Amino acid sequence: MSLLAEHETEHPPETPLENTAPTGPTVEVFGIRHHGPGSARSLVAALDAYNPDCVLVEGPPDADALLRFVGDEDLVPPVALLAYAPEEPRVASFWPFAGFSPEWQAIRWARRHDVEVGFCDLPASATLAPRERTLLDEADDAPDDETADAEDDVDGPSAVDLLLSGPAATGPDAAARRRLASRDPLAALAQAGGYDDAERWWEDVVEGRLDGSSPFPLVLEAMGELRRLVGQRRGRHAENEARREAYMRQTIRAALKRGRTRVAVVCGAWHAPVLTAPLGPAAPDARLLRGLPKRKVVCTWVPWTHRRLAAASGYGAGITSPGWYAHLFEAPDVPVTRWLTAVAGELRTRDLPVSSASVIEAVRLAETLATLRGRPLAGLSEVTDATRAVLCDGDELALRYVTERLVVGERLGDVPASVPTVPLEADLVATTRRLRLKREPAARALDLDLRRGIDRERSQLFHRLRLLDLGWAQPATSDVQATGTFRETWRLAWQPELAVSVVEAAVWGTTVESAATARVESVVAGQSLVELARTVERCLLAALPDALARLLEACADQAARDADVEHLMEALPALARAARYGDVRGTDTGALRQTAEVLVRRTCAGLGRATTGLDDESAVRVRDLVDAVHAAVGLLAQEGDGDVRREWLATLRGLADRRDLAPLLQGRLTRLLVDAELVDDAPARLHRALSYGSPAATKAAWVEGFFTDGAVLLVHDPALRTLLDGWVSSLADAEFVDVLPLVRRTFGTFSPAQRRSLAQRLAHGDPVPASAAADRLTALAGPALATVETILAAGRHD
Structure with missing residues (x-):
């Protein structure tokens, strides 16, 4: 029997506590679990019974003005209160609400009944204020093991031991369970009730209640006993918690002072025992809150998602199954049947066959499992087991899809346009x-x-x-x-x-266009030529003409000052793409094209110097830059400007025959010239590169430069293929081992189809030309055709 069930036996629900006539103002505290659908449903019923004239909800009072939007049909949960510091927006915090959050339902109840409602937790102006690090922070930073050891050294049984006396406190992991219970009150109560899972305990005791009785008096009593046994906490967290509870009590006192006679307080269950009447003197709370640091904050509503409500997202008050909890709140009648029907529909969208009979069988299995496990209703674990066994046929991938789409969910809230925002x-x-x-x-x-x-x-x-x-x-x-x-x-x-x-x-800025323009203009100063060129491309794609004009000026100035040829080569492709992109967007890119052409000519003038004395790594980098510039020149030449392309190709032709050029670059330049039909002696050049007298690695580098992405040349040019095949066949064993990685890297750039075609050519030779094949077929079929003609002629004669 659970702890709350025992209390229900001692204090049956029919005790006429609500019939006692109050002699003065009353305060009713409802300790809830954040984002609990059972708590939300019970809370609405309790508020109907209590009928308060003031509702105070755990949350930042800075956002009280935003509560007027709750009830607006366009404010659709999940949503969150966002509080941020206007001078430093990254300093921000969220207070999320789902449709099944008890706090959200309390606010809706107050708005629906025209009852005063407000937040009562520590203001966001205090929680977001900068704080100096103190010894209390160092205490918070102490490892959990050290804290646990210190607690275990106390003479006599610990508070958790007293609470967990019995089988749950024994076993090899008892110390770990005690530490968990001291940090998580719900875990302590779950263990006291014989559960090893706090989620399941809360679901059975609160979320799955069927008798309609209010759980709040029992939760209040249980939490009060737990707080008494656990005792005073230490560290910065304890100090902040004490301030929060002091502020809540001060808010309650303020409501009573305003003449409110029936105050309902909705807060986390842990805080409930210290907020009940009598509140005690106000002076200690005032002293605790004196000197509280503050900063200016702005609050607004923003959309939230179920995924961000999940504990796996890092949200401290998160739950494991937001989608399941939303279903429990929205479909209280036959929730298991409705849920498994939704699961079947989701699986069918993935083309997985799920019949109605399978849904019925899954419902029966879930209910049977709940009975065998002694649970009042089938919970998430039961419907998950039924889904895995019946609807997914044991497929964990399909089950993971159901978990992501339904158990967690992707629901996104909505905020009306009337909510104040930037x-x-x-x-x-x-x-x-x-x-x-x-x-x-x-x-x-x-x-x-x-x-x-x-x-x-x-x-x-x-x-x-x-x-x-x-x-x-x-x-x-x-x-x-x-x-x-x-x-x-x-x-x-x-x-x-x-x-x-x-x-x-x-x-x-106040608009997306003006903000993007200002952001671009702010980063112009101090950028390198390459960064400026990339920004030019992004600016053109974003259609920001004002920022583009300044960028082009800065790019031209930087290009005139930058003497590093590699920088010019890195910047050119982005400018060329931007110039070509203007044709699709209808943007005038005349100035941009002029800048790109200047970079091409400066690259041509300095390329010889940039390719001198390169090691293997530098040769690879320059090879990649040459390929990028070659493609950029091709883009510029598409607009009819052939002068730039002729100048570039002339530069490559002058460099290709240099004897001091790195073999990788020499092979690559030769290949680019072959593609441009400016070199017609490619077999002779390959023969010279593979001739005796050069190291095998040098030959392999030349081959890599020439044949990378060049499968078409090998497939259709027998002379090149024969030379390359002969060179590989002539390699000694040691040389073959040395050059094999380079050759494999070259052939790795070919597609599988190209490699198959090349292998067939090497094994069987070139295919017979179509005309020769037709002549051969005609010759073979000649006798047969003559016989057929004779037969047909005889038939005509008869």
Whole structure:
């Protein structure tokens, strides 16, 4: 029998406590568990019975003005109160509420009955205030083992031992359970009731109550006894807890002083015993709160998610199954049947066959398990076991999908536009509504066709948000096979903490466009040429013409001062892409193209110096830069500017025959010239590179430079293939072992289909040309065709 069940036997619910006529103002304290649907349901019934004229809820009083929005049809939980310091928005804190949170239901009850309601916990201005580190903080930082050892050294039985006397206090892990109980009151009560899981104990005792009686008097008595036995806590946490409870008592006194006669206090169950009447003198509480540090804060409502309510997200008051608790609150009748029906529907969306008969069998199994385990109702563990065994056929992957989608859930709340917020957030909300974009916590891919006006504006919005470090949308790879620069794919996932990022970004402007422009202009000074070029590209994608003009000036100035050829080569691709992208967006990129052309000419002038005396690692880096510049020059040449491309190719042709050039670069430049049809003696060059007198590693480097991504050359040019095959075959054993990694790396750039085709050519030779094959087939079929012609002629003659 559980602890609360024992108390129910001693004090039956029909005791007419509520019929006692109060002689003066009364205070009723309802100790709840945060985000407990059973607590919420029982609390609403208790408030109906008590009918208070003032409701005080655990939360920051700074946000009292926001309670007027509770009850608005557009304020849909889960939501959270956000309090932040306007001068330092990253200093912020959230107070989340779900639809099944008792605090939320208490506020709704007060608003529905037109009863005064307010928060009574320590203000956010105090909790977010900076504090100096003291010895109390060092006490909080002490390892748990040391604290536990100190507690175990006390003479006589400990408080937890007294509470947990019996079988639950014995065993090899008794000390660990005692430490857990001292930190988690619910765990202590669960162990006292014979449970090893506090979640299951609370679900059975409170969430699954069927008799309709109020659990709050019993919870209050149990918590009072637990606090008496555990005793005074130490450290900064204990000091903060004492201040919180002192502030709550002061708030209750203030409500009574205002003439309220029936005050309901809704708070965490642990705090309930110290808030009940009589409250005692106010002087000690006033002394404890004197000198409390404060700072200016701003409060607002922001959307929240069920996933952020989960304990796995790191939320201190989190629960393991927000989606399940929401279901219990919203579907109190036949919850198991409704839940497993929803599970079946979710699995069917994944093309998993789930019949109605399977749902019926799963319901029966869950109820049978609850009976065997002595539980009043089938809980989450029972429906999970039934789901695994019947609906998922033991498939843990399918069960994990159900857990993520339903047990935890991805529900996102909503906040009305009338809630006060920073102007940037208001503009972002209006923009997303106009562009038909919905904030969703579940990640989803969005393919954009930039030829459509709405998709082009969406792309600009996403790029502006990235400039502001708002990670709602991230570039992604599309599953749709498409080419061209008119397509973009984004991955969208809205997380509640982005609300703080929006507040931080609000210092740059009141709209997304103005904020992004100001942010870009603020980072121009001190950036390198490469960083400026990348910012130019992002700025062009975001359609910020004012910031782009200043960026181009800064980029041109930095390019004129930067003499490092590698820096010029790194900056060029971004500028070329930006110039080419302007054709799709309809943006004038004349100045940008001129800057890119200047960088090409400066690169051509300094490339010879940059490729002299390179070691192997530097050669690889310069090879990659040459490839990037070659692609960038190709983009610029698409606009009809052939002079830049001719100048670049002439530079490569002059460098390719240099004897002091690194073999990797020599092979790569030769390959680029072959692709440009400026070299027609590729077999002869390969023959020279593979001739005797050069180390095997040097030959392999030349081959790597020439044949990387060059499978087509080997497949269709027998001379090149024969030379390469002969060189590999002529290698001695020691040389073969040395060059094998380099050759494997080269052939690793070929696709599987290209490697198969190349292997077939090496094994069977080149296929017979189509015309020769046709002639051969005609010759073989000649006699047969002549016989058929003779037969047909005889038939016609008859």
